[in-house]
Amino acid sequence: MKDIAIVSFAQSDCRRDAGACNEVELIMPVIEQAMQAVGLNNSQDVDFTCSGSCDYQQGAAFAFVMGVDALGAVPPIKESHVEMDAAWALYESMLKISMGQAESALIYGFGKSSPGELPTVLSQQLDPYYLAPLWVDSVSLAALQARVLLDRGLLSEQDMAAVVARSRANAKANNPHAQLAGDVSVEELLAESPWVAPLRKHDCCPISDGASAMVICTIEKARAWGKPYAVIRGIDHRMESHNIGARDLTRSVSTELAAAQAGVDRGPVEVAELYAPFSHQEIILSQALGLDDSTEINPSGGVLAGNLMMASGLSRIGEVATRIMSGDVRRGVAHATSGPCLQHNLVAVLEAA
Amino acid sequence: MSEETTSSEDDITAIETPVYLTYNFTAGEATTRFLHQVRKGKVMGQRCPGCGNVYAPARGSCAACGLPTSEEVELGNKATVQSFTIVWIPIPNNPIQPPYIVANLVPDGANISFIHLMSECDNDSVHIGQRVEAVWKPEEEWDYAMDNIRYFRPLDEPDVPIEMIGKVPLSGWEGKA
Amino acid sequence: MSDLLRQQFVLGYTYTRSTGPVVGRFLTELRQRKIVGTRGDDGRVFVPPMEFDPVTASALDEFVEVSDRGEVVSWCWISEPRDSHPFDEPFAWALVLLDGADVPMVHAVAAPEAEMHTGMRVQARWSEEPRGYITDIACFEPEVTQGEG
Numbered sequence: 044m045k046d047i048a049i050v051s052f053a054q055s056d057c058r059r060d061a062g063a064c065n066e067v068e069l070i071m072p073v074i075e076q077a078m079q080a081v082g083l084n085n086s087q088d089v090d091f092t093c094s095g096s097c098d099y100q101q102g103a104a105f106a107f108v109m110g111v112d113a114l115g116a117v118p119p120i121k122e123s124h125v126e127m128d129a130a131w132a133l134y135e136s137m138l139k140i141s142m143g144q145a146e147s148a149l150i151y152g153f154g155k156s157s158p159g160e161l162p163t164v165l166s167q168q169l170d171p172y173y174l175a176p177l178w179v180d181s182v183s184l185a186a187l188q189a190r191v192l193l194d195r196g197l198l199s200e201q202d203m204a205a206v207v208a209r210s211r212a213n214a215k216a217n218n219p220h221a222q223l224a225g226d227v228s229v230e231e232l233l234a235e236s237p238w239v240a241p242l243r244k245h246d247c248c249p250i251s252d253g254a255s256a257m258v259i260c261t262i263e264k265a266r267a268w269g270k271p272y273a274v275i276r277g278i279d280h281r282m283e284s285h286n287i288g289a290r291d292l293t294r295s296v297s298t299e300l301a302a303a304q305a306g307v308d309r310g311p312v313e314v315a316e317l318y319a320p321f322s323h324q325e326i327i328l329s330q331a332l333g334l335d336d337s338t339e340i341n342p343s344g345g346v347l348a349g350n351l352m353m354a355s356g357l358s359r360i361g362e363v364a365t366r367i368m369s370g371d372v373r374r375g376v377a378h379a380t381s382g383p384c385l386q387h388n389l390v391a392v393l394e395a396a
Numbered sequence: 397m398s399e400e401t402t403s404s405e406d407d408i409t410a411i412e413t414p415v416y417l418t419y420n421f422t423a424g425e426a427t428t429r430f431l432h433q434v435r436k437g438k439v440m441g442q443r444c445p446g447c448g449n450v451y452a453p454a455r456g457s458c459a460a461c462g463l464p465t466s467e468e469v470e471l472g473n474k475a476t477v478q479s480f481t482i483v484w485i486p487i488p489n490n491p492i493q494p495p496y497i498v499a500n501l502v503p504d505g506a507n508i509s510f511i512h513l514m515s516e517c518d519n520d521s522v523h524i525g526q527r528v529e530a531v532w533k534p535e536e537e538w539d540y541a542m543d544n545i546r547y548f549r550p551l552d553e554p555d556v557p558i559e560m561i562g563k564v565p566l567s568g569w570e571g572k573a
Numbered sequence: 574m575s576d577l578l579r580q581q582f583v584l585g586y587t588y589t590r591s592t593g594p595v596v597g598r599f600l601t602e603l604r605q606r607k608i609v610g611t612r613g614d615d616g617r618v619f620v621p622p623m624e625f626d627p628v629t630a631s632a633l634d635e636f637v638e639v640s641d642r643g644e645v646v647s648w649c650w651i652s653e654p655r656d657s658h659p660f661d662e663p664f665a666w667a668l669v670l671l672d673g674a675d676v677p678m679v680h681a682v683a684a685p686e687a688e689m690h691t692g693m694r695v696q697a698r699w700s701e702e703p704r705g706y707i708t709d710i711a712c713f714e715p716e717v718t719q720g721e722g
């Protein structure tokens with residue numbers, strides 16, 4: 044795929060309950076911010092618009108269609124939607140640009156998880172014969188995965204708590220949009236009682252409402268616009284079996300494959316933003332991506348500091364892009380996930396122009 | 397291992413898998429503002445700062461411009477039929493019996509239609525451009541809901557020409573632009 | 574801003590799902606308190622049966638009956654069951670590897686937390702009237718061997 048530029052990114056605060064906002068009201072401010080950063084007015088000024096969201100989250104059928112009211116889509120625009128995280132809307136937009144059908148695209152994701160009981164809602168994305176009728180929730184499946192790792196000595200509860208402590212500290216230092224931030228020690232975290240043992244509540248990402256948006260374009264267009272930009276040098280996504288029992292839960296094979304294809308190891312990884320909804324999954328992902336101490340992992344705090352379901356993946360890419368555009372780093376990796384126990388993973392390599 | 401490998405009529409070929417999910421739906425800011433006024437017997441529109449169009453009920457944005465519709469505009473009790481259909485399916489828990497009219501109506505002072513019911517009318521003579529007015533429930537039954545207006549009924553006023561539908565001001569329609 | 578309006582509601586998806594021959598066979602056997610899986614191309618026995626091999630994608634049609642007893646491969650403890658969960662009392666979700674199977678299945682285990690451990694032996698507790706659903710296995714519970722009678 045040819046190089047594509049990220050020219051702007053905007054995200055809302057992660058809030059436990061954005062009750063006062065409907066979909067449109069969540070989306071409009073981040074779209075306006077992302078568009079204005081490059082001097083654009085509304086979706087009429089880009090060639091393609093693509094969004095990611097899931098109607099089950101707020102229990103409102105075709106909520107994503109309501110979201111289009113935020114775009115200024117009259118006269119009708121070229122527009123698409125994925126019932127997935129908006130990281131995959133970015134992927135679709137990149138294909139559109141690569142095929143020569145667009146030079147620029149607006150991408151946004153939004154999630155309003157507060158109206159429902161998210162872990163229960165997510166139980167219904169599972170196998171409809173074998174698992175959904177049991178109502179196995181998403182936290183429980185992650186806990187089964189964590190136990191496998193703990194039993195085999197591949198990580199410890201201390202390792203997991205250390206991930207959480209770093210997330211909170213990074214969020215406090217770097218992320219004004221975070222829902223959970225602050226100074227907390229591994230000892231304090233381990234003193235908390237289990238929630239869905241072996242997971243403690245802090246091992247699990249919070250439930251958040253919000254949205255994020257991004258503008259991408261061809262390198263030529265980015266130069267013409269004359270704004271700083273980050274280059275998406277490689278991107279790939281892979282999916283594993285829906286049968287959790289048939290997977291090696293101690294690894295993320297799909298992330299390993301996507302990382303190889305995206306070219307993660309073709310240069311130093313200064314920063315990585317990983318979509319790890321549970322603390323142990325950040326360790327699995329770091330290993331799958333071949334990261335070591337030379338990489339700063341989740342400087343934003345990652346999704347343990349706030350998880351906008353259906354926007355968090357796009358936000359991981361936006362977090363890395365923002366650091367490159369500001370000149371803080373020259374090369375970074377962003378990751379997005381979907382499905383139970385890291386079933387489906389997307390890896391993007393971003394570099395300075 | 398069970399011996400019978402041939403399928404029989406008793407074999408399971410389908411299962412019922414009902415899913416019930418409970419949500420606490422929120423109206424959002426713009427709709428909340430609208431419903432608080434409906435609760436008081438008023439239909440309010442919201443004006444787009446870009447194109448000037450007035451929406452009712454507004455969802456908080458102008459779909460054409462993608463701008464927030466923050467300015468509140470009071471609308472009339474009268475409206476104009478923009479389109480309609482005759483429905484032969486009963487509405488659960490509603491006394492209006494089929495066949496009845498579901499119409500796109502533009503309230504005076506607004507530019508974009510909403511959908512509501514028509515009654516007290518001869519279904520065969522309902523037509524585009526027809527003038528109608530809201531029939532409200534008794535005040536003590538008012539709630540945060542559009543069905544505070546039971547339905548719209550025809551008015552004895554001249555029709556609005558098609559090109560003027562959606563442009564009738566709050567002051568009403570007197571048969572001329 | 575005026576007071577926010579909220580309304581609780583229940584969204585119902587009242588679907589009937591076709592099972593297809595593989596899932597249908599599994600559920601039909603469950604109704605007779607039997608558990609079957611399918612053998613994958615690499616010889617692994619998947620329980621519940623998979624319709625297609627996850628590696629080669631070939632259609633699987635060799636059914637293998639397995640035991641209703643097995644071993645806990647992983648588990649988590651639900652101290653506060655959700656409304657949707659199968660029990661009101663604390664219980665475990667587990668990955669259970671049935672004797673004769675090579676791939677564990679997810680199901681509930683009813684046992685005291687103190688008894689729960691990886692490697693523990695469990696057996697299916699069948700529902701009173703199996704109807705051809707995964708919930709015909711009401712849950713798994715600690716295995717009772719013949720000696721313990």
Ligand SMILES: [Zn+2]
Pocket residue numbers: 444445446447448449458459460461462463
């Ligand atoms: Zn407008």
